[in-house]
Amino acid sequence: MNQARRRLALPALLLALVGCPKGLPQDASPDRLYSIGREQFEKGDWDRAIEAFQRFLYQDPGHPKADSAQYLVGEAYFNQEQYLTAAAEFLRLAQNRPAGPLADDSRYRACESYHKLSPRPELDQEYTDEAIGQCRSVVLLYPGSPYASEATERVRELTDKLARKYYLNALFYYKRRAYDSAIVYLEYVLETYGGAAVEPEALLTLYEAYRKVGYSREAEQTRERLLREYPDSPQAQEAQGNSPRDVG
Numbered sequence: 186m187n188q189a190r191r192r193l194a195l196p197a198l199l200l201a202l203v204g205c206p207k208g209l210p211q212d213a214s215p216d217r218l219y220s221i222g223r224e225q226f227e228k229g230d231w232d233r234a235i236e237a238f239q240r241f242l243y244q245d246p247g248h249p250k251a252d253s254a255q256y257l258v259g260e261a262y263f264n265q266e267q268y269l270t271a272a273a274e275f276l277r278l279a280q281n282r283p284a285g286p287l288a289d290d291s292r293y294r295a296c297e298s299y300h301k302l303s304p305r306p307e308l309d310q311e312y313t314d315e316a317i318g319q320c321r322s323v324v325l326l327y328p329g330s331p332y333a334s335e336a337t338e339r340v341r342e343l344t345d346k347l348a349r350k351y352y353l354n355a356l357f358y359y360k361r362r363a364y365d366s367a368i369v370y371l372e373y374v375l376e377t378y379g380g381a382a383v384e385p386e387a388l389l390t391l392y393e394a395y396r397k398v399g400y401s402r403e404a405e406q407t408r409e410r411l412l413r414e415y416p417d418s419p420q421a422q423e424a425q426g427n428s429p430r431d432v433g
Contacts, residue, residue, distance in 0.1 A: 209237060215245035219254060231261040252278060256287045256294075263298060272298035272315075289327035293336055296320040300339060306349040317343045348374050348381035352390075359390060364397045385411065389420040 209221065222237035238254040238261075245251070259274035275295040279288050299316035316339070323336040330336075355370035371391040375384065388411040395404035408424050415421050 209233075209240065213240075215241050215248055218244065219248070219250050222254060222257065226257055226261060229264070231265050234258075235261045252282055252285050252287045256291055259291065259294060259298075263294065263301075266301075268298040268301040271295075272319075276319075283326070289323055289330035289332055292319055292326070293323050293330075293332040296323065296336060296339060300343065303343060303346065306346050307353055310347055310350055313343050313346055317347075344378060345382045348378035348383045348387075351378070352383045352387050355387070355390060359394060362397075364394045367394050368398070385415040385418040385420040388415070389424055392424055 210217065213221065218237050218241035222234050222241060225231075225234035225237060235258055238258045241248070241254050242251060242258075248254075255274065255278040259271050259278070262268075262271035262274055272295045275291040275298060278285070279292040279295065282288055296316050296319035299312045299319060302312035303310070303316055304312070320336040320339045320343070323330060324333050324340070327333065351370050351374045355367045355374065358364070358366040358370065368391065371387050371394065374381070374387045375391070378384070388407055392404050392407040392411065395401075395407060411418075411424050412421050
């Protein structure tokens with residue numbers, strides 16, 4: 186082949202390679218693409234599985250297996266620890282097919298994806314809020330779903346984390362003797378996250394903060410509530426003494 190023919194052949198070769206990414210058959214039918222996607226998913230080749238499923242969905246979005254393909258795209262991204270993308274893929278299915286057979290599955294997996302992104306309590310909790318919202322949607326929209334009880338438990342766990350975050354904010358101010366600011370946060374925790382795991386700690390710290398600023402009546406009411414609602418807690422035992430603790 187002379188040099189001129191090589192120059193002409195090179196763009197054609199590149200075009201052929203672009204038109205057939207990762208070796209997927211260019212003329213594959215939707216059924217074949219779905220089969221390839223399942224095969225690659227089972228092998229753990231997440232990238233090729235995603236590619237096959239996405240081509241399948243592009244070619245035949247109304248196919249009876251379209252919901253399954255969309256769900257598996259989300260699972261493939263989840264397995265790659267690309268949780269934000271996974272959540273978006275799961276939500277695409279949940280929102281486009283709210284009455285479909287995988288709607289509750291995909292909504293719960295969106296919750297699980299955001300849960301994976303939920304950071305330590307002291308950090309920003311945007312993804313925690315997202316996870317709570319998606320899991321609450323499972324319970325509200327699909328109360329008969331097998332995921333409903335798991336979603337409820339996940340909401341409790343994540344809500345405890347939010348309560349802990351605000352309690353840590355309160356401690357920050359308490360330790361710096363900014364008791365009025367600490368009281369604002371502690372009252373917010375108790376009003377907004379009643380029953381959270383951190384509640385006995387919040388009650389004890391609020392009791393002590395009230396005492397620090399001379400709010401004797403509020404302090405005693407808070408102490409009585411702690412003893413009444415959490416009588417066996419270490420915080421209740423501590424509150425029965427007369428001297429406030431040195432928090433932290």
